[in-house]
Amino acid sequence: MKITLNVNGKSTTIDADDAQMPLLYALRDNLGLHGPRFGCGLGQCGACTVHVDGNAVRSCLMPVGAAAGKKVVTLEGLGTPGKPHPLQAAFIEEQAVQCGYCINGIIMQAAALLETNKKPSDDQIKAALAGNLCRCGTHLRIVRAIKRASGTVA
Ligand code: FES
């Protein structure tokens, strides 16, 4: 079946065998967008997070059919190497990435947070990211990068 998606501001039609296929698979396999990662596939790690109509969503759980007609934004749509999103620039500035596997989800979750709370406190950042698992050790830098992006770090 044909499913039309709006991804990163562009309308695109994919062929899918099943409208219940996870949106994550369509993004990665059909559209070649490898920002969103497959971690657990169960909604438990956050590595696959994208924005759907402005909300942070676990794309491993959302059926691709449910995303039709909605605005999907992936890490690739947040910014570009030449014009990065403030969060992307701040993560580089703070060197807040170790292996990087979780970082797509953390940046997308943090971007959704900053849309509703421009200057979150440390506790608000930690609460917003509580469902994004990182097995490495840059947690303090991640919080600092989000604060940098929000303009609360010198
Ligand atoms: S891969 Fe989606 S939450 Fe883990």
Ligand code: FES
């Ligand atoms: S940087 Fe490695 S899992 Fe988070």
